[in-house]
Amino acid sequence: MIYAVLSGFVLALLAPALYRLSARWSGVVFSVFPAILALYFLSHMEAVVGGEAVRVAWPWMPAMGLELSFNLDGLGLLFALAITVVGTLIITYAGSYLHGHPSLPRFYLFILMFMASMLGVVLSDNLIALFIFWELTSVTSYFLIGFEHDKDTARAAALQALLVTGTGGLALMAGVLLMGQIGGSFEISALAADNAALQGHRLYPLVLALVLAGAFTKSAQVPFHFWLPSAMEAPTPVSAYLHSATMVKAGVYLLARLSPVLGGSDIWLYVVTGFGAATMLASAYQALYQTDLKKILAYSTVSVLGTLTMLIGLGDKLAIKAAMVFLMAHVLYKAALFLVAGSIDHETGTRDIRNLGGLRKTMPIICAGAAVGALSMAGLPPFFGFVGKEALYEAVTHGNLPVTVIAVLTSMLLFAVAWLAGIRPFSGAETHTPKHAHDPPWTMWLGPVFLGCLSVLFGFMPVLPEKLLSAAASSVLAKEVHMHLALWHGFNALLVLSLVTFALGVLVYWQLETIKRVTAFALPAVHRGPSHWYALWLRFLNWSAVGQTRVLQNGYLRLYLATIMTVTAVLAWYTFLTYGDVTVVAMDWGDIGVHEWVVGLVALVGAIATVRAQTFLRAVMALGVVGYSVALIFVLYGAPDLAMTQFLIETLSLILFVFVFYYMPPFKRFSRRVVIVRHAVIGTAVGAFFTLLVLVATSVQWHPTISTYFSENSYLMGQGRNIVNVILVDFRGFDTLGEITVLAVAGIGVYSLIRLRLGKGRGS
């Protein structure tokens, strides 16, 4: 199974090369791969349905608890089949839809990679591995959404999707790590087996919030749902794949997968159900206002995702069963409808429903597929969508009234939306479209037709998917469940509810404009709101980034220095005053000889004179005095080598100063008085700290120094009497080696800097 998942990545990397071999029929060729995978997963059906989970593992980063462990159970199989089957159809479709597109090879690369990642998500038992694949789906979808990257809107939509799902992903990462940390394992099966530790932990709410943030953003729950409609910038096969069957379902999958681990608590119930309910209604309502075929479908998808979330939030047996059925129904019809939308776009050149009509004559096959999809979506019998809706109603009526009301309202709206998207473009009179439409090649109708057939088949014979869905529900509930699905439940309250729904739905479709007008007041809140926040947030981000950078990285060296020095002074003084001990300082003024006073004071006055010098030469001379005084101090305290070096170096420095600044302009007084005072204060604060430090250091000696060793061994082992020199060339000759290297580089640097002028030459 590892190979099954990972082979997708390998194939993806080979895709551009393979493309060259297959060119014309590339879609068909590449679709063989998911088809094989679908067969592979089907072959495990029996075992999985029989309650055996297939499990393999490869240690990736054992120290972090990261294993590439795959677990094929009912839920995984359901999703894996959805991914591979729809994937097969989509790739076949894309080969024609994108035929001749220059980036087609890279399309295969990303879509295959996406598919493999998606498989990874739904099959991983290890939370970190799951997260890795999760992130990969976000990233690959970025490239798929931005596939038409010459368009600004495509790039923006791709970024939006990435940022929203990426944010959630990071939350999920934290959540996953906390789960592992608290639960003691990163294996979901292990965590599910012992969820009490996790749910009883004080950080449980945090964990839940983080995980839900991940799931909700990915599955486009209100208020994070805005990215999904924007993502319709993607080419249709991408939308069909990502936004019906796969990517957006990942969030739902995660909730389902983790409900044995995190679910069952009150917070779970209220939060998940609440978000789901809000999402299903709000986005179904938003869908009404759309005119772009794909956007209509997108909002309806969001609505379904909300429904699924809500069901998982309810979390009881009926709800989970309903979720599984509803999920399957949605995969079947939504992928079909997207493909239909793509075909319409491809054939007519527009997706605006206001410009579309009467296509049943020119595109009969597509029309058939669309009709089946739409009717299934509307929840009409005998399609599988009806079974799904029945299951939904059964679950919510066992729940509570508000949920029931919301479910009915949503279904009603979706009924109208389904009509809008799947029936209206084909009905009525033919309209004028940019391109003259006719049925596309078989590769492009295969998908809708195949999926439509499944909708019909499963609708008539719900027993077919029954076992698989039971197994999936069992995985979610972490206990064996069996469900019995039927098209006809008899005449009961649920059927009444369905009939009411249809009636209301017809009413809505009929009075669509009126309803839109009447309820338009609510639109900004749900529609403009979140995406507006996103835009605002981006603008704020940019504004704060630019502002911060302008303030911090302002280009003024003296401000940098002032900042650094202030930080140094404040931090150092604070630390010393807090932790240090000023009583260790012993100042002895009595032992200073006259000559010592003089040398010290000359150095001191020299430094001040340097600062106060009005001309360059004066400053340099005063600096020289400081340097010579330092050398004299070396003389006074037994450092002849040092003194000699200091005298020589100081003089050479002065010479260099004179050489270099020969042509420099005279000193100018640039700074205002207040600035001067400020800088003087900063300087004094730093200087005073060093004074303090020296006083402390001269008063404190924790351990004897190592230098006795040098005095004792300089002659005997170092073969020299001048200990300083023996240290320089032998004991610590390594320092000296580095030091002469510095000198050498400085010399070469000066040479090259003076001679090599690649700029525009002398500016002055």
Next chain:
Amino acid sequence: MTTLAFVLLGVLSLGIVLAFVRLLRGPNIPDRLVALDLLTTVGVGIAALYSIAFDEPVYLDVAIVLALVAFLGTVTFSRYIEKWAHHGD
């Protein structure tokens, strides 16, 4: 002898102060230069006295170096003061 050297060291220190005052007061660059030169010469003297005071002849080596650099510094400054003067033309 050491005591004497110490006393004289004090005297020379006072001399340093005087020369230093000239260095600070100028008024012209050559004046300061003379003061700097004098300071280093006094430094040579201090090195000599110091080596006597502490019975440590190594400071005489320092004196040589000091004499060398004093000369070098003075010459350089003078040369550039002249250059400066001519450059101004």
Next chain:
Amino acid sequence: MNSLIVLPILLPLLVGAACVVAWRYVAAQRILTLAGSIVYLAVSVVLLERVASEGIQAVQKGDWIAPFGITLVADMFSAAMVATTGVVTLVIVVYSLGSMDRPREAWGYYPLFNILIMGVSGAFLTGDIFNLFVWFEVLLISSFVLLALGGERAQLEGAIKYVTLNLVASAFFLAAVGILYAMAGSLNMADLSQRLGSAADPGLVTTLAVLFLVAFGIKGAIFPLFFWLPASYHTPPVAVSAIFGGLLTKVGVYALIRVFTLLFLNNVDYTHTIILWVGAITMVTGVLGAVAQYEFRRLLSFHIVSQIGYMVMGLGFFTPLAMAGTVFFIVHNIFVKTNLFLVSGVSHRIHGTYDLKKLGGLYRAHPWVGMLFLLSALSLAGVPPLSGFFGKLVLVKAGLGIEQFVVVAAALGVSLLTLFSMTKIWAEAFWKPLPEGTETHAPGAGMGPMLGGIVTLAVLAVVMGVAAGPLFVLAQQAGEQLTNPAPYIEAVLRVRGGS
């Protein structure tokens, strides 16, 4: 054995000096440097293997016993840094062969480069605090010259800030070493670790620690001391930018980690808390800086700051896991950051600009360059399964482990913004159609070596992800060593030189 630890320092010196001898013969300098960097890589890998299998290696320079002579120590952290240096060096040398302009080659590029590597290796390997100062100066002066070499206006302006602020840091560093010696009486870091541990006034040690923090903080470019970095790193030729951005800044971080895991452990609650929060602020300000940029290399430069924040944050967490993550993250970051700069050089080669607004269309015209960029960019942003993800994963886990939620949240936010700015580069330079008026040059000769370097590092970003398991075992070893100085001290103080 003992020659093994010295070679990473000695070899570049010899090659560098030989290059100066061969001043006029650029071809000879190229060959020397290339050969030198190959040998360096081999040596560094052998050293890493040795450290992994035999534990911490130490050698006494000049056979003077510790703590009196200078000790060279290779623990896992050092060895990993040296090996990383080996890889990056070879890559940059190859890249330089294709990209460096002739005048700079003729005016000392190769000697300077070699000496820079010498300084970096010295800093990684030395076990002596003053010797560390010396190596810092070696790498600083080489970097000064490399930065300014060519003398273009932007280079000079950037170099002034770089030089000034780094020299200030050096002055602080030197003062701190002097005070340390005055109070503790030693320079050997292992010895100092023991001496400071039993210091009579821990408060003074803390004060000293803060001084080191400032000194290395400036060199490592942490908030609010980082100004020199974004001001200068985008000004020299791209190979230089790459080695600076990839490798050089990490030396400051290395030093920070070294002293704050070995020397200053007496007031961890205070010092490491400062470090932690400084790290957090650094990564946030750095990434915000990047968000504001529209110039390829400036953007990358600000990201350096941000990622240094990540590393410093790891030090602030200061658990074995965090340190392991930090080491892993640093190595990853060196590869990836270097590579991003190298890619920027390719785009510059093609369109003659680093301005993202003027760039465009690279993905369509050069899809392979795009893919190579992506591997590094996504790795930088911490996208799995590339190297950066694992560094981030470990650090975040470590942070959550000690419940530093705010800092972790900041870290995660930063990684999002990193992704944001990487996609900005991607969208602007690669996806967006080429704007009118931007010229396009034939990449010409030299593109081969350039791409060769980039491919190598991109592959490494993948390999570090795929092989994260075994590599992380090494990082864990480093993390253990960094949080428990005893083996280090023992290796240094027990070992007599000789073989």
Next chain:
Amino acid sequence: MEALLAIVIGVLYASGVYMLMRRSIVKLIIGLALLAHGASLLVFTAAGLTRAVPPVIPYGEKAVTGVADPLPQALILTAIVISFGVQAFAMVLAYRAYQTVGTDDLDDMKATDT
């Protein structure tokens, strides 16, 4: 003497820091020089002062005690030479910047930041 020198060191650091923050690039370099003086004097003073007894083993003896601490001297020597090299380079850098930019005002050298 340590007390006096501590103050001298403080003044050197203070004036160095002050000079670094001037707008003239020349003053900047002078500031670096002052800072370097401060640092070497600091290392020298902090380690403790011994009057006039240089760390040289007299002829005829094999070891010596009571001399000035040789190690800080070696360190300072190294540091002095290093800072000479670095400063020489910094000076030339400043000079070239002045030449290229046409002014010694650092406020005119911020094109690389913003």
Next chain:
Amino acid sequence: MNSLILRTASRFLLILLFQFSIFLLLRGHNDPGGGFVGGLVLAAALTLYAIAYDVRSMRRFLPCRAQTIIAWGLLAAAVSGVFSMFKGQPFMTGQWTHVYIFGVDLHLGTPLLFDIGVYLTVVGVVLIVIISLAEEVEEDD
């Protein structure tokens, strides 16, 4: 504009100081002095000469380019440490030997070679800096 007096003196001083610098170099291991100081003295003397005459005249004294002097200095210093590695001792372990030339017992060791390396480097560096800068200034005379 050059001073005759200075020129004459500097010629004389150059010889004197060259000798003095070698003296400082060789005795540095036992008395104050050594490679740094010696190198700096020679460099100072050459600088003096360059100021008294001009850089071009000073360069005549150099056997090769200044950067070559630097490079050989570095190499000498580095190589002095390598000898011990062939004996299996750590880098820069001092090797000492007695050499008898003309009946004089010379106590030679790798630290001396190291110091010579230092000497050469220092001389080379100061010279290259002085040459670069002085020529830059002289250009404008």
Next chain:
Amino acid sequence: MVTDIICAAFMIIGTAFMFLGCVGILRMPDLLTRMQTATKPPTLGVFCLMVSAALYFPEIGVTIRVLAITLFVFLTAPVAAHMIGRAGYQVGVKFWKGTVMDELKDKYRGTSIDS
């Protein structure tokens, strides 16, 4: 004993000359007169102090060094003075009001510099 006395005498005389130079530089009214007092007595002072040191340390090494220093100082001091004087003259440093004559005026016209 005799050596000691001579040594002390030289020491005192040398210091006196040096100090004289220091007083002179402060007291003299213009550059050239300051130089007259500031360059020569101290040179003589160095000489005396060196003699004193040579007498104090009865070692050939010290003697040689003393000779070297003396030679060096006597060679360089006048050159340095000459250089400063010339520079001062060329940059047009003002003469003391009591100056009686200037026969060098024709060679240079003094250029005033900012000091």
Next chain:
Amino acid sequence: MTVLLWNIMLALSWAALTEEVSALNLAVGFVIGFVILYAVRRLLRPSRYFEKLWQGVRLGALFAWELLLANLRIAYEVVTPSHSMKPGVVAIPLDAETDAEITLLANLITLTPGTLSLDVSDDRRVLYIHAMYVDDAEELRRSIKDGFEKRVMELLR
């Protein structure tokens, strides 16, 4: 010059013989050696060593005398509150020709307090000096030409 070497060798031998290596003893050895060499001068090749050394000593003596005298005068000038000097710049025509002659002369003049060599004319014919006591410029010129210049040219020719 060989004779000078001989003389130095003799001085060193003297120091070795007397087992006292000090400045004073070396000077004594030098004088003794000089006497010996002077005595055996016929055995040596013709040399102007003795003449030159004599001239050198005379120049040295003259210089020392002038030095002392002038220093005292300056000391007086410095310690007394009023200025009695009459400074001025005087041109001195040169007979000295070579670099060494001119330099030595100029340096001797400078070392002597009260006078300071300022510059040499471009044609090397005139030496400009600053003097502190220019009572009579001609007198000053004459004293220098008859004093230092004559002795210097004697010694160096």
